[in-house]
Amino acid sequence: MKTNVLNLFYLSFVFCLFFSCVLSSCPAPQIDGIYKKLIFNIPLKIVTNDTFRGCDKSVNYINMDGLGIEQVSGNAFDDFYNLVYLTLANNDISLLPSSLLDYKRGIEYFRIDNNRLDRIEDGTFKHFDNVREIHLQNNSIRYMGPNAFPKNLRLLEHVNVSYNSLTYFEPWPFIPEADPGDNIDVVFDFRYNSISEFRNSLNWIYNLIQPYEYAIYLSFNNFSTLTADMVYLYNPNYTGDPFPEFLSFRMNVSQNPFFCDCKLYPFVEFLHNSLFYFYKVEDFRYRCAAPYSLVGKDFFHDVPLEDFVCDVTDDCPSGCMCQEQPNNGYLLVNCSFSKDQNGQQMNKLPDKLPNPLYGKISLHLDGHNIRLLENRNYLPKLVNLILSKNRLEDVNQDALESMNSTQHLDLSENKLKYLPKIIQRFTIDKVRINSNQFECDCDMIWMTEWINLVPIEPNYDVKCNRDDDLLLIRQITAEKLGCKVVLEIVVVIVVLGIVIAIIIGAVVTARRCPYETKVLLYRFFGVHPIPWWPDPDPHAEYDIYISHYEHDIQARQWVRTKFLQKLEENQKKKYKVFYSERDLNIGGDLFDDLVTNMKKSKRIVFLLTNEFFDDERSIFEADQAEVEHRSSDNLYGRVIYILWNKDIKKRLKSDPWKSRVEGKRVLCPDDRFFWSKMRYELPLKPLPTPHPTDFTAMFV
Numbered sequence: 001m002k003t004n005v006l007n008l009f010y011l012s013f014v015f016c017l018f019f020s021c022v023l024s025s026c027p028a029p030q031i032d033g034i035y036k037k038l039i040f041n042i043p044l045k046i047v048t049n050d051t052f053r054g055c056d057k058s059v060n061y062i063n064m065d066g067l068g069i070e071q072v073s074g075n076a077f078d079d080f081y082n083l084v085y086l087t088l089a090n091n092d093i094s095l096l097p098s099s100l101l102d103y104k105r106g107i108e109y110f111r112i113d114n115n116r117l118d119r120i121e122d123g124t125f126k127h128f129d130n131v132r133e134i135h136l137q138n139n140s141i142r143y144m145g146p147n148a149f150p151k152n153l154r155l156l157e158h159v160n161v162s163y164n165s166l167t168y169f170e171p172w173p174f175i176p177e178a179d180p181g182d183n184i185d186v187v188f189d190f191r192y193n194s195i196s197e198f199r200n201s202l203n204w205i206y207n208l209i210q211p212y213e214y215a216i217y218l219s220f221n222n223f224s225t226l227t228a229d230m231v232y233l234y235n236p237n238y239t240g241d242p243f244p245e246f247l248s249f250r251m252n253v254s255q256n257p258f259f260c261d262c263k264l265y266p267f268v269e270f271l272h273n274s275l276f277y278f279y280k281v282e283d284f285r286y287r288c289a290a291p292y293s294l295v296g297k298d299f300f301h302d303v304p305l306e307d308f309v310c311d312v313t314d315d316c317p318s319g320c321m322c323q324e325q326p327n328n329g330y331l332l333v334n335c336s337f338s339k340d341q342n343g344q345q346m347n348k349l350p351d352k353l354p355n356p357l358y359g360k361i362s363l364h365l366d367g368h369n370i371r372l373l374e375n376r377n378y379l380p381k382l383v384n385l386i387l388s389k390n391r392l393e394d395v396n397q398d399a400l401e402s403m404n405s406t407q408h409l410d411l412s413e414n415k416l417k418y419l420p421k422i423i424q425r426f427t428i429d430k431v432r433i434n435s436n437q438f439e440c441d442c443d444m445i446w447m448t449e450w451i452n453l454v455p456i457e458p459n460y461d462v463k464c465n466r467d468d469d470l471l472l473i474r475q476i477t478a479e480k481l482g483c484k485v486v487l488e489i490v491v492v493i494v495v496l497g498i499v500i501a502i503i504i505g506a507v508v509t510a511r512r513c514p515y516e517t518k519v520l521l522y523r524f525f526g527v528h529p530i531p532w533w534p535d536p537d538p539h540a541e542y543d544i545y546i547s548h549y550e551h552d553i554q555a556r557q558w559v560r561t562k563f564l565q566k567l568e569e570n571q572k573k574k575y576k577v578f579y580s581e582r583d584l585n586i587g588g589d590l591f592d593d594l595v596t597n598m599k600k601s602k603r604i605v606f607l608l609t610n611e612f613f614d615d616e617r618s619i620f621e622a623d624q625a626e627v628e629h630r631s632s633d634n635l636y637g638r639v640i641y642i643l644w645n646k647d648i649k650k651r652l653k654s655d656p657w658k659s660r661v662e663g664k665r666v667l668c669p670d671d672r673f674f675w676s677k678m679r680y681e682l683p684l685k686p687l688p689t690p691h692p693t694d695f696t697a698m699f700v
Helices: 002-023 228-234 242-248 262-272 397-402 421-425 446-453 484-512 514-525 553-568 590-599 610-614 616-630 646-653 657-661 674-681
Strands: 030-032 035-039 061-063 085-087 109-111 133-135 158-160 186-189 214-217 288-290 310-312 321-325 330-334 361-364 382-386 408-410 463-466 469-472 542-548 577-579 601-608 639-643 665-667
Touching: 228 242, 242 262, 397 421, 421 446, 514 674, 542 553, 542 590, 542 616, 553 577, 553 601, 590 601, 590 616, 601 610, 601 616, 610 616, 610 646, 616 639, 639 646, 646 657, 665 674
Parallel strands: 035 061, 061 085, 085 109, 109 133, 133 158, 158 186, 186 214, 330 361, 361 382, 382 408, 542 577, 542 601, 601 639, 639 665
Antiparallel strands: 030 035, 310 321, 321 330, 463 469
């Protein structure tokens, strides 16, 4: 009995020892250079915090490669604060908990490649302050959080996300604030994904500076084109050429299935015309995957610019070929000798054409049954219109007027008998009109001069028919066709029409602007509507009395340098002016002198400035001028007000000034025809008898 008890105790001890060893299956730490390592060899399905019971938590290297791990809990490595290297590669892990790597600030190398991950969430690497390499290749990652790689990853050197399932590219590589002066490229490897587009959900704005320390590998993805939109997505305010900016992104997108069409043209065209054409040629051998004729060719260096075209099907007329040709700068719509699906040719211009990418269209409609060139909405976009070998009998004038961008118009080999004169808006070298059925007529004499402007074939030999004789249009004259009388009648009618139009215009203008009409009649013809306009005193000493606020320097300068000069120095009509700031007697009674000289003047002119309305002397003069005005004959206006600027009008809307200016002439130096109006209002002065050689200008 005692022996059995001892045996049972012994077995229990052995079982407990074995179970303890299994639970604490941590290998003994190994010292390898600078690392204290834990290298696991026993297969595991699940890794939790308990997995490391009994392990040395001071290690800085954990290797759990190839153990068949399927799940890792978020707290598995909580107790390892000295980790520098952690690898979970070559397992079956499908989820990387975002908290797994919290506070692992010492980690420099992290590997979880060759697993089954399909997502990398935001915040997964947020505490990786010292990380240098992150390996995520050979997973099934189709989603990466926009903030998966935060700014604090300043020491980051390499991230490998190749051989995954990403379908788009965010500016992840540009977010970490790497040191631009450490001469170490920040490498992001996205090769062998399914990336076909660029996105910017981060709203990252270009802030790269030289030297550009990024290297982004996007080879072997699904990019089919490169467009300027990609550059503007990250740098919306960029105004230069997109290719140099694209180079600064340091993206290698070679080995992608590029469709070499018109969308690639802007990049290729810039490269062909810049020094970049010889820059790292082998690095930029981007090859076409389509169309078939260009497969395998380096589209940057081996494909001519004219081969970058796009076929357009929307709104393309039946039987026609529509193709964007950016090297030519237009959409080619080629319907030459074409037939629609019913085998019919066109009998009119197409109602609609595709909307051109570059705003211009070259339309080829030769070899049809079109009888009329009529207006269409797309005609202003045409740079070329080919209508030869049709049955054209008429050309709509409105159609020609709308073709303001057309460089070449071919109307040859048709049945045209006449052309509208508006066609002269095209120089003859831009038009082909040969092989038509023109009739020699007096209405087409204008064609002679038009054709002779540019004497080139075939237009130079265009002929017209007259009584079964063919005459060269460039040689016909009105006399040959007997059009002289008709021509003279036409000239008379035209001249008469112009005269009538001028008279009607003058009458309408006079009714709408009677005062201005009178002023202009006096200015140009010396005709005053009231030539017997009386002066209050024909023998008055002064023609004009002029005054303004005495302390206004600008008003004084204007009067002295411009106004008085116009009045007193004109060689044909000189006016005698009393200017109170210049001509007052010193020592006399100021107000008496002002009144006396005002009475001696035929016209009284006030220059109104803002200060005028608050000055005692100025108000006195204005009141006295009102007295003088009322004492005069009402047939003429004796007082004239000149407003220094148009804002003064506001002061004239209330009394007493509202009453003062009523019935008086109010002018402004900014008015149209100011000097002519001023002259019209001044006293009439007879012109001196001119000397035969006196051709000096009149006062205006």
